[in-house]
Amino acid sequence: MITRRDFLKISAFASLIGLGGSLSIEALEKKQGPQVLKDLKALKGKRWAMAIDTRKFKTQEDFDKVIKACHKAHNVPEIINPLHEVKWIWTEDYEHSFPGTAEHYISKEVKERKFLLLCNHCDNAPCTRVCPVKATFKREDGITMQDMHRCIGCKFCMAGCPYGARNYNFLPPRDYIKELNPEYPTRMLGVVEKCTFCNERIDRGLLPYCVEASEGKIIFGDLYDPNSEIRKVLAENIIIRRKVELGTQPMVFYII
């Protein structure tokens, strides 16, 4: 004989199994990949990379133009306190851009140079490996994307990134935008954001803002295309990258 207690137990288990079953069927049925048409004008590349000609950046104005173009267009909040600031592209001196590999006896001129730092769009990106919700992921063209609207704010990617390229919104970002660009989404408190190589521009056939604003000081192109301009400048100049020894394969090169 089934008691009332046993009956309740059995029905609870049965409904749990039913719930689990329907969830897994739904998950299997889900279609994969983006469901949008691509712009015909979109730039085509197998592995986007960037070469920054550090010799050509002479004045503070050269840097400011590049940084402002990016930050303004992407509604990056202007937070003064370095503890909580948000930056997609910024400058750092030689010694702190390349800790561990910086040469002490290199020319004074190089030592005093400033270097533009941004997300390296690593080919083997640790941040995309650790993200529990695929809010940061690799696109087919090599861009390390950041979906600021899926991010749960666990900050695992910030621990994973060896380049300090990731920003958490410690303060309500919308309160710190001076001039709003209605073309680009703003973010909310508690999510991580960073440079996306201007995916929104590449997909419409335009070069990233920083490349455009640099007026030739930054070269952007397809690393896998042997005839691309970036391959040419990489072959003809002395180049360095940040923390290559970690195996992350950074896609930002510095010409020195």
Place this chain on the structure above:
Amino acid sequence: MLDLALKGRPRYWIWVSFLITMIIIGFICWMREHHVGAALTTGLSRDVSWGFHVGQLTFFVGVAASAVLVVLPYYFHNYKIFGRIAVIGEFLAVGCVLIAMLSVFVIMGQPSRVWNVILHPTPHSIIFWDMVVLITYLSLNLLCGWTILHAEKKSAPPPKWIKPFIYWAILWAPSIHTVTAFLYAGLPGRPHWMTALQAAHFLATAFAAGPSLLIILSMIIKKVSKFDPGQQAINKLAEIATYALIIHLFFIGLEFFTAFYSQIPDHMAALKYLYVGYEGHTGMVSWMAISTLLAFTGLLIFIFPPLRKWNVTKLIGALCIFFSIWMDKGFAFVVSGFIPNPFDKVTEAWIALNEFLVAAGVWSVGALVITVLYKIAITVKEKAVFDKYGHKQIVD
């Protein structure tokens, strides 16, 4: 059986009300963080993006895993001395896993999106596995503890079907802490965390801190109720904690050798920061000095049998070991992984009041669950004068 938790003396209700108050305060502080932002409510920054809460996750997963130290000898090797304490260990694990899970939950910048972890399961992320193993371990301990206690209440032997679940829980205990270690040990830019020793070291600290807490709780149970978890069991736990503590200290020595004999700056930096200061930054030095002092005090007490067995010194020793490891694993270990930052600069971090109160709320949730489960277990045990081996378990 849940009804047993609804009857208690005034001091039981005072304790429960205190915990509920702390939970409410913690909840308000947590809400505040999501209104004004983590800049004003935590000690975290762009450079040190994990801190106290992640430390609490790490520490309490360990305490939860240490339940295996009473469960394995008892169920697997039929070690009778742990017969009375087994359920105390299992229920402690339930509360501690809950603390661990909530500690991760409260770091989320967008808690309403947390279901994305299930909606978009990502097996290459360790957080995904941490969620899987912790939920499983919580369920297993609740199931095993509850079922066995229920049988005990009816003075019947536990049902046979529970055995596989017990063995599963035994295998699962080290795995939860291994997964927690993998959160840290696989990150290319964090040399202090990147050691193959991490999981083993975590288990060693867990097996020292966990039994220490169990000793303290058993002594409290003996004091506030008629149920006696058993002097021999408590002494055995102290022995286990001693060995684990020695292994922990040995592992610290190993880390020092590898870093300082190799002279690789990245590996030396965080250790210097913790113990002597790094490039003039000494924020953690006194914290670690206290932790180290407590560890050696605990070791001195526990290594001498008379001191280990005398209840007064035993309690002091257990407190020393518990807090030493809590200070280290529950905060210092996490923060030092971010020092120096990727630009070889130092940003220090501390615990903000709001952050501490959120953590206190989280501990209180765990403590409340443990209190309720212990109340039930103790009430059941108090009804039988003798345990199943015929030993007296009631103190008059």
